[in-house]
Amino acid sequence: MLIGKASEYRYSEITPQSVFLRRREFLAAMMASGSAFAAGTKLEGVVKSNYKVDDAVNSYKDATTYNNFYEFGTQKELPAIQARNFKTSPWTVSIEGDCAKPRKFSVEEIMKLAPLEERVYRFRCVEAWSMIVPWIGFSLSTLLKQVEPTAKAKFVAFETYYNRKEMPSSNYAGIPFPYVDGLRLDEAMHPLALLTFGMYGEMLPPQNGAPIRMIVPWKYGFKSIKSIAKIKLQSSMPPVTWNLAIPHEYGFYSNVNPRVDHPRWSQGSERRLGEFRKRPTLMFNGYDEVAGLYSGMDLKKFI
Amino acid sequence: MLRNRWTKVFVFVLCLTPLFWLGWRAYRNDLTANPIELITRYTGDWVLRLIVATLAVTPLRKLLRLPDLIRFRRMIGLFAFFYGVLHFITYLWLDKFFEMREMILDIGKRPFITAGFAAFLAMVPLAITSTTGWIRRLGGKRWQLLHRLVYVSAIAGVVHYLWLVKSDIRQPAIYGALVGVLLLYRAAVKLR
Numbered sequence: 026m027l028i029g030k031a032s033e034y035r036y037s038e039i040t041p042q043s044v045f046l047r048r049r050e051f052l053a054a055m056m057a058s059g060s061a062f063a064a065g066t067k068l069e070g071v072v073k074s075n076y077k078v079d080d081a082v083n084s085y086k087d088a089t090t091y092n093n094f095y096e097f098g099t100q101k102e103l104p105a106i107q108a109r110n111f112k113t114s115p116w117t118v119s120i121e122g123d124c125a126k127p128r129k130f131s132v133e134e135i136m137k138l139a140p141l142e143e144r145v146y147r148f149r150c151v152e153a154w155s156m157i158v159p160w161i162g163f164s165l166s167t168l169l170k171q172v173e174p175t176a177k178a179k180f181v182a183f184e185t186y187y188n189r190k191e192m193p194s195s196n197y198a199g200i201p202f203p204y205v206d207g208l209r210l211d212e213a214m215h216p217l218a219l220l221t222f223g224m225y226g227e228m229l230p231p232q233n234g235a236p237i238r239m240i241v242p243w244k245y246g247f248k249s250i251k252s253i254a255k256i257k258l259q260s261s262m263p264p265v266t267w268n269l270a271i272p273h274e275y276g277f278y279s280n281v282n283p284r285v286d287h288p289r290w291s292q293g294s295e296r297r298l299g300e301f302r303k304r305p306t307l308m309f310n311g312y313d314e315v316a317g318l319y320s321g322m323d324l325k326k327f328i
Numbered sequence: 329m330l331r332n333r334w335t336k337v338f339v340f341v342l343c344l345t346p347l348f349w350l351g352w353r354a355y356r357n358d359l360t361a362n363p364i365e366l367i368t369r370y371t372g373d374w375v376l377r378l379i380v381a382t383l384a385v386t387p388l389r390k391l392l393r394l395p396d397l398i399r400f401r402r403m404i405g406l407f408a409f410f411y412g413v414l415h416f417i418t419y420l421w422l423d424k425f426f427e428m429r430e431m432i433l434d435i436g437k438r439p440f441i442t443a444g445f446a447a448f449l450a451m452v453p454l455a456i457t458s459t460t461g462w463i464r465r466l467g468g469k470r471w472q473l474l475h476r477l478v479y480v481s482a483i484a485g486v487v488h489y490l491w492l493v494k495s496d497i498r499q500p501a502i503y504g505a506l507v508g509v510l511l512l513y514r515a516a517v518k519l520r
Contacts (some may be wrong), residue, residue, distance in 0.1 A: 298361045
């Protein structure tokens with residue numbers, strides 16, 4: 026019925042039906058692109074990380090059919106459908122700005138920089154729902170160190186790939202594109218800030234931000250920018266799409282904070298997908314280790 | 329044809345179809361990863377659709393020269409209220425877990441909830457006084473005046489939806505346009 030019982034099988038033991046039914050497509054797509062990293066490909070040699078919450082992991086289906094990716098539709102079920110043919114390989118990310126060694130990286134190059142880790146994080150959306158997802162990647166700091174940020178670099182600006190022709194829904198989303206977001210450099214260098222390539226043992230599917238995205242678990246979900254095309258180190262605070270769209274509702278930081286309500290969603294509690302009762306929302310989404318980044322700041326003001 | 333008594337049965341079943349469809353999807357376990365959100369949105373959508381349908385009865389009677397359409401107006405209006413009750417219960421139960429204090433705070437705090445609650449409240453007296461007995465008791469003129477509250481409900485309902493969406497306002501804009509046209513029609517008739 027409405028709320029299903031948790032499956033006795035672990036997600037890793039199950040091939041989701043959608044993947045199973047599309048196995049030929051995956052093989053064909055992989056051969057066509059000549060890449061071993063097409064969406065849905067199993068990732069090898071992933072090590073389990075200690076960053077792991079104990080809550081039950083949400084199903085692959087939950088995490089891949091309930092998405093906010095406004096370039097591909099503003100209703101949760103649309104990105105899974107409309108991003109299906111989004112070509113995410115080959116893919117390059119340009120890293121530029123205040124750093125000694127700016128350059129372009131292919132996703133394959135980035136993925137070889139460090140061992141891939143599986144981290145089971147809480148994911149809390151500003152719309153007061155949450156889920157538990159096993160992401161695969163490594164700390165963003167690993168990549169940033171490669172380009173050697175200079176002393177001028179105080180912020181990191183991210184930009185999502187944008188092409189109106191491939192993303193027809195973007196005309197109706199009501200927010201400006203390309204999607205942009207940013208972190209303070211010290212936030213970006215925090216080990217929890219995860220540069221993400223995969224989930225549930227596989228490369229990210231397009232609707233989840235393939236082939237490379239951020240996961241910033243102590244902030245609301247929209248801060249975890251998807252399908253990154255550009256990363257820029259800079260001295261000034263970068264613009265943030267939701268702040269540009271609705272300045273009185275969204276600021277720069279958007280840390281999960283049960284004490285600061287949003288005009289439409291009271292943030293004191295949340296509904297974990299698959300659960301009936303609501304849960305209390307935790308400060309910094311339960312990631313207290315980031316509190317030091319904001320010491321002395323009034324988090325009611327710096328939303 | 330519209331006078332056939334079976335037409336009322338047909339409209340009744342038609343108005344219940346969305347609920348059966350929702351039940352079928354629930355049975356099929358096809359209510360997305362967030363069933364409660366889907367149920368809330370779904371019932372809310374049908375309130376607005378049925379309010380638009382009620383408001384459309386009078387203009388359509390005149391424009392299509394089908395005066396008998398009036399036979400269905402009360403039923404459609406009551407179904408709008410019925411889905412409104414389902415929508416409200418979904419919120420009160422699955423969002424607030426019947427904590428009245430929480431609910432009242434919420435109505436004061438979140439503008440889109442304030443608008444939605446106003447839209448719902450405005451429908452209550454209309455549902456109560458929908459019976460023939462109440463029309464007689466109030467007298468046609470006063471009854472009609474009271475039932476103009478449906479305009480308040482329609483406008484507040486659209487505002488509720490508009491304030492709820494984050495940025496893509498296409499859906500509430502469509503309802504807004506429909507309600508706008510139906511109200512303008514009445515204003516035009518009055519001024520003529």
